[in-house]
Amino acid sequence: MHDIRLIRENPAAFDAGLDKRNGGFSGLADELVKLDETRRSLIAAAQEMQERRNAASKEIGQAKAQKDEARAQALMTEVAALKEKMPAVEADLKAAEAALQDKLAGIPNIPAEDVPVGADEHDNVERHRHGAPRSYAFTPKQHFEIGEDLGQMDFETAAKLSGSRFVVTKGPLARLERAIGQFMLDIHVDEHGYTEVNPPVLVRDDAMFGTAQLPKFRDDQFRAGDDYWLIPTAEVPLTNLVREMILDERELPLRFTALTPCFRAEAGAAGRDTRGMIRQHQFAKVEMVSITTPGTSADEHERMLSCAEAVLKRLDLAYRVVTLCTGDMGFSSRKTYDIEVWLPGQNAYREISSCSVCGDFQARRMDARYRPAEGKGTAFVHTLNGSGVAVGRALVAVLETYQNEDGSVTVPEALAPYMGGITRIERAS
Template structure:
């Protein structure tokens, strides 16, 4: 959510920032609506003052026994009361319209975000690991002999339709092991607090984390009104909605492993093979609630937490900073981590780490009290995948595949698999 006061103070800067995203200028329309709203509020306040003045005069007229004046003033008060109510209703309608407009405008990019139109203009900032050279043609995850028996798309389609998968046996265990490994690392090494949250939330939680009103079509809503979370960013971030935190409480660092649900309404025809893009998937999420002065450093910290997981797993990756045309709606800066997938012979996104500044905090009224007192200020909120479990499974399988159809598994997963280290060509852990 944008601050209308900041737009009033520098409309040209607001429009220039929108232009960097490729969006049309909005300040003139916003300020015209804001001016009409404020004028209506002022008119209502003036009419209220006249109503109060006439109300006081009624008593004086009654004391004097001036019946005619008493009736005139009583009629005037009744008329003013109706006038005030009408003006207040108009002011509220204008306020709601302004709020809705502000809620549909994307966050402004940080000054250091590179300008560009789409993913081709993203800028690589880091690369780790050397992609393995194969003596055979590397296969995509669902084509590997060890994987095929336990990655069941036919049963999933029978149950739920396209873009679902049933994992069985050893593959389901490896998937679970990955999530446990991520959580343990975040808790034991990265200092995050493990949190279990609901996957059903109210409108307010989706709105406060900028998923509504603009992206309702990309999420699932139950018949009785709850929303299925697209990621636990929603629940972790909204957990501080309406709070006034003490500065000493910051930063608050949380992690959660949850099911996530996305309709992929804008992704028709993309990645239809395999389990790269699913309607239901699991993710380990990271969320930080920070002091504004610390949010940029916190984003770098969160990025390293996610990168470190891939390094422990031995998966080559590259990190890019998204350009203005490729950033998500609520982000002011986003880093994507892309894991190397030899079956596709390319890097694919496995994590996004974003800072929203005060964009979400203003929507959900999450504030902190500065040290030494003073007026409460909005916190900054950050979120990042640490990591997408299904995509991480894909990367582990494709990078560990062997010519005989087996898969060698990363050392860090062995303790979670009872000491077993290989998925043999028949799909068994050995």
């Protein structure tokens, strides 16, 4: 959410910042300022009417004390007229405030100055690579071929249960998936200092609004009855842990992590990744969220990226990091790094983690503040979120990277402590 006061003070900078997101925002500041002028004029009118009503009420008493019945009667008529008009003005004010807030709620965050300007994913800028793709003496298979050949990945049964974009994993493969999630969570808690949280996966409208899934991305979410939504990511409950709070600066940064199921309708992904586990309606993910001061959020962003990278390094997976351009970054983000893991079966890098700094954009929507150690008043916190990482996509990467010519899959060394002695996943005889 943007601050209308800042937009009023520098409308040209606001429009210029938003125009980096593929344009379409020309003149938006003027529109917002006009909505705000209407709101402010109605506030002034309502205050003036209330002040006049209060003053006239006092004058009635004075007129009666002076036995000036004519004046008292005139004043009572004026008060009655004001009382009759005020509800309409208050209703207009409420509508004007709603119109402004609705407009502001649908506007994305302004990219940071160092974000590359571009139209789509083709304009993202590679930051660095880690590891080299492995060579194989055979043609690598894709993960769904490996899983189905093992008899431990079942899309057909999942479709009978729930429809497309679901999967059933079984036996050692299901254990491997669980092991990956636990491994990630342990790293972030034990080594990176995040506080583990087990949050609800059902949240209310206010929580979804706070992290900006609502209202713009309503069609991408799964609604659960009239009052709840299934979370698309643990970013929603973790970030909202500080909603409507005033924190002490000494408490910051706060760092939370969670392993949860996530649910996405994938309304905008028709025809994309229809086979396999890359794009599912339900998937597990380890999420990282940080709450910081404005002065430390940029450094925290770099730290969060390194935490996500540590997972892939420990699993010995090749990957690259890209900085998303203005046309490809998320709605709430000021700057985003994507980690793309190498998938031998697809012969391509695919996203496995996204780490974003949002500035005070989400904090304004949640009214999350902190009290600086020096100075007076309060300020909005900065929020960050990142995948640490997507469990399903990590499973995909492990299967494709550690596949063997005979169809078996070697368990990565880092996951061995979680696998109960299983070192190789093979088809049950």
